[in-house]
Amino acid sequence: MNLTLRIWRQKGPEDKGRMVTYPVDDVSPDMSFLEMLDVLNERLILAGEDPVAFDHDCREGICGMCGLMINGDAHGPQRGTTACQLHMRQFKDGETIDIEPWRASAFPVVKDLVVNRGAFDKIIAAGGYVTAPTGSAPEAHSTPVAKANADAAFESAACIGCGACVAACPNGSGMLFTAAKLTQLSLLPQGQPERYTRVIGMVDAHDEAGFGGCTNAGECTPACPKGIPLNTIGRLNRDYLAATAKGANNTPGS
Amino acid sequence: MELFTEGDPIADTKAPAGPVEKRWETRRFEAKLVNPANRRKMTVIVVGTGLAGGSAAATLAEQGYHVKSYCYQDSPRRAHSIAAQGGINAAKNYRNDGDSVHRLFYDTVKGGDFRSRESNVHRLAEVSVNIIDQCVAQGVPFAREYGGLLDTRSFGGAQVQRTFYARGQTGQQLLLGAYQALERQIGLGNVEMNTRHEMLELVLVDGKARGIVVRDMITGEISTEMADAVVLASGGYGNVFYLSTNAKGCNVTATWRAHRKGAYFANPCYTQIHPTCIPVSGDHQSKLTLMSESLRNDGRVWVPKTKGDDRSPKDIPEDERDYYLERIYPSFGNLVPRDIASRAAKNVCDEGRGVGPTKLGVYLDFADAIGRLGRKAIEAKYGNLFEMYERITGEDPYEVPMRIYPAVHYTMGGLWVDYDLQSNIPGLFVIGEANFSDHGANRLGASALMQGLADGYFVLPTTIANYLASGPLEKVDASHPAAVEARTDVEDRVQRLLAVDGDRTVDSFHRELGQIMWEHCGMERSEAGLRKAIDEIRALREQFWQRVKVSGTGEELNQSLEKAGRVADFFELAELMCIDALHREESCGGHFRAEHQTPDGEAQRDDDRFAYVAAWEFTADGEPSVLHKEDLKFEYVHPTQRSYK
Numbered sequence: 001m002n003l004t005l006r007i008w009r010q011k012g013p014e015d016k017g018r019m020v021t022y023p024v025d026d027v028s029p030d031m032s033f034l035e036m037l038d039v040l041n042e043r044l045i046l047a048g049e050d051p052v053a054f055d056h057d058c059r060e061g062i063c064g065m066c067g068l069m070i071n072g073d074a075h076g077p078q079r080g081t082t083a084c085q086l087h088m089r090q091f092k093d094g095e096t097i098d099i100e101p102w103r104a105s106a107f108p109v110v111k112d113l114v115v116n117r118g119a120f121d122k123i124i125a126a127g128g129y130v131t132a133p134t135g136s137a138p139e140a141h142s143t144p145v146a147k148a149n150a151d152a153a154f155e156s157a158a159c160i161g162c163g164a165c166v167a168a169c170p171n172g173s174g175m176l177f178t179a180a181k182l183t184q185l186s187l188l189p190q191g192q193p194e195r196y197t198r199v200i201g202m203v204d205a206h207d208e209a210g211f212g213g214c215t216n217a218g219e220c221t222p223a224c225p226k227g228i229p230l231n232t233i234g235r236l237n238r239d240y241l242a243a244t245a246k247g248a249n250n251t252p253g254s
Numbered sequence: 255m256e257l258f259t260e261g262d263p264i265a266d267t268k269a270p271a272g273p274v275e276k277r278w279e280t281r282r283f284e285a286k287l288v289n290p291a292n293r294r295k296m297t298v299i300v301v302g303t304g305l306a307g308g309s310a311a312a313t314l315a316e317q318g319y320h321v322k323s324y325c326y327q328d329s330p331r332r333a334h335s336i337a338a339q340g341g342i343n344a345a346k347n348y349r350n351d352g353d354s355v356h357r358l359f360y361d362t363v364k365g366g367d368f369r370s371r372e373s374n375v376h377r378l379a380e381v382s383v384n385i386i387d388q389c390v391a392q393g394v395p396f397a398r399e400y401g402g403l404l405d406t407r408s409f410g411g412a413q414v415q416r417t418f419y420a421r422g423q424t425g426q427q428l429l430l431g432a433y434q435a436l437e438r439q440i441g442l443g444n445v446e447m448n449t450r451h452e453m454l455e456l457v458l459v460d461g462k463a464r465g466i467v468v469r470d471m472i473t474g475e476i477s478t479e480m481a482d483a484v485v486l487a488s489g490g491y492g493n494v495f496y497l498s499t500n501a502k503g504c505n506v507t508a509t510w511r512a513h514r515k516g517a518y519f520a521n522p523c524y525t526q527i528h529p530t531c532i533p534v535s536g537d538h539q540s541k542l543t544l545m546s547e548s549l550r551n552d553g554r555v556w557v558p559k560t561k562g563d564d565r566s567p568k569d570i571p572e573d574e575r576d577y578y579l580e581r582i583y584p585s586f587g588n589l590v591p592r593d594i595a596s597r598a599a600k601n602v603c604d605e606g607r608g609v610g611p612t613k614l615g616v617y618l619d620f621a622d623a624i625g626r627l628g629r630k631a632i633e634a635k636y637g638n639l640f641e642m643y644e645r646i647t648g649e650d651p652y653e654v655p656m657r658i659y660p661a662v663h664y665t666m667g668g669l670w671v672d673y674d675l676q677s678n679i680p681g682l683f684v685i686g687e688a689n690f691s692d693h694g695a696n697r698l699g700a701s702a703l704m705q706g707l708a709d710g711y712f713v714l715p716t717t718i719a720n721y722l723a724s725g726p727l728e729k730v731d732a733s734h735p736a737a738v739e740a741r742t743d744v745e746d747r748v749q750r751l752l753a754v755d756g757d758r759t760v761d762s763f764h765r766e767l768g769q770i771m772w773e774h775c776g777m778e779r780s781e782a783g784l785r786k787a788i789d790e791i792r793a794l795r796e797q798f799w800q801r802v803k804v805s806g807t808g809e810e811l812n813q814s815l816e817k818a819g820r821v822a823d824f825f826e827l828a829e830l831m832c833i834d835a836l837h838r839e840e841s842c843g844g845h846f847r848a849e850h851q852t853p854d855g856e857a858q859r860d861d862d863r864f865a866y867v868a869a870w871e872f873t874a875d876g877e878p879s880v881l882h883k884e885d886l887k888f889e890y891v892h893p894t895q896r897s898y899k
Contacts, residue, residue: 012810028535028536028538030535030536030538030648031536031538032540032646034540035538035539035540036538038538038540038761039538041814042759042761042762044805045759045803045805045814046757046759046803048805049805050805050806051805051813051814053811053813055328056502057327057332057334057501057502057503058332058334058336058337058501058502059501059502059540059541059543060337060499060541060543060544060642061642061645062336062337062423062426063327063332063333063334063336063337063501064329064331064332065327065328065332078645080641081645085642085645085646086645087645087646087648089648110472110811111810111811114811116328117328117329118328118329118449120329121329121330121331121437121440121447121449124331124433124434124437125437125438125440125441126441128434128437129392129393129434129435129437129438130391130392130393130434131438132388132391132392132435133313133316133435134309134312134313134316134388134435134711134712134715135384135388135711135712136391137384137387137388137390137391137392138387138391139387140346140386140387140390140404141348141403141404143390144398144401144402144403145398145402146398146402147398147399147400147402150395150396150397150398150402151395151398153393153395154395154397154420154421154427157395157420157427157430158421158423158426160426161329161331161332184393184395185393188393188395190390190391190392190393191393
């Protein structure tokens, strides 16, 4: 296959950035999208040009490090698939493909297609855990968990933190990410003691990090490579409302 | 010139004496403690945020130490432990199927082909039960039965169901549990987290590990960080083969730099080739993808009985198929350990019975399981794996059997550590895949997660206190001459890589190195092949330093520079791996020497000559390494010819 790539190039956070066109020939349909970028980068390096910086690591769709806007879609055209798992057989010979970084004010561009997603870590640090210091755990079978709840918790826990939901959202909201963690923990008995302080802490951290609010645009779930359902945000809202009604705030013990 | 010389044996591993089941308890009681008020004044550096590093950093911070954590990814949640699929072993015996701490201990020593340390393995088995409790308390969503209790399944090399799992994403869920505990400590100000930082050197002061040199991968700034102790949890070195199931960024640099500073590297030739990976599709291939071993619970492995049978698998009738694992190993069948399944696949492909376009593949067929349990049940168990397979290959495994082939997956070798997980450099601790200690010559499935979390949550936090309590250490900062020297070395190396400005990319060298290693130091090794590989590696390394082309500068985000530094270290490691494989004139676990096999083609150990850990000491560039032997004693599990027939 022969393709024309239009790739966002930006030297650093201060640079304005621009789309640059690169023809790529001899692309095999069995290549992954990132392998196709590898081929381009090898060529650029030998030509003495700066290769395209992009994030990636596991290349099996689980680490959440890769993230590209491909023709305006987060992770590209195939649903339920990260950019690293997208294969070139999804494209047509002769096609022009636009490749851009995630665009959201909470994810500033570092270089080319690399963005800073540290804001997600801050949301987790603000309550996305169960306080269970090592060694303090009771015997695992002391608290049975209904299979339906365990399975539903798992569905939400499958989030890989890639940020596609934010990139797809017209408001740049990180609500699907936040709600996924909240849903997982609120479905499990271990998550109950901190349930309401957690939701306040995480939502506050979300807002402080510069993510936009959720207006139910519904763009996040279709873009999510793990298919985290939209109703997790409904659960977040219910818990948030309950927490505010209870007067819970972010201070432990209240 | 000699390839190596032999030095003094390692006399003491610091394991307490007494019955094996009492040793960890003894150690915990004898370990010195650090007063909580003093912990705040002590800093521990932890490199890597996978299961071992993440859990260690979180636990040390909970205990009150000041922790500095480093990872090369943009978030600690992305460490490659996240990709582990199948599960985690624990001797809970919830199934009442005859499991026990002793049986897990026995299976692990046997599975490691009698090349691991009994004391360490027993401790691992003991601690395994605490790990499950800890993870459940954190909210890890393990698979459960309808009654609400935890579900388990069986895994290769075991006849009991002791593997706990979360769909095909167990590593992800366990890692997120550790990551969340770590983030909690970051939020509380107890851990200083440094993402996108790569360790490039170890700093020794008066023979003790006191710091590291790191490069900020965004700005290129090189800085020195000092501490009271350094913990390396930087994972394995499978990427020396270029193609492996490791993440692209996985590298040996942290442990190799420590090795060059004096830390022994143990059993580097013990690599695990995983039997169930998606076959290579072409020259562009950048990594290999694992299909969880758990699939062997329900999938049946076969190839056509006749060579060169090009029919579609659907058209090959039952009696013309060879379910070779079931045929050769009737008692374990498709669930034989990984080394055995891998070599069997290689053998049938070498016979010309391989399948798929490259003929380097065998079928993993779910037709029987789908017929017996229904498609829905198979979907519930393995749905995500089947989808992943289809995305990569374009084939639907519900309709057509999967094609699989072995690929490099895990490295049992690593930095040598004593019972306390401390290397021979005081103050340098090594945990998880980065050390060598628990898996011998072959790791059993679902044991990597167990070891990473055992080390990080339970073992290291106890043993490191014993070291720190022996202080206080002299206060040192980045202006110490040893720190300045280490930092200058790193800066020089970066400049050297940039200055070559040759005509070949880093990846082209890495790919070629990987081919040499796969060919001669992969599933089957021979004296002639290893000698050839050593010559080829040396020649290629010379070429690398003359012809590599690294673009850009050191003062920016420069992925080609990052790769160049890692590949330079892989070259040195590769040579040591081949020397280790050459010197070990026996077959054991993942190390299969063509010259040493039983009449029916199984690994033939030589316990009289090789029942030891080979710990290698670096001397100088171009000079032979020194071999130190740690004799292995088997008081409880007596070495036998492993049989899974």
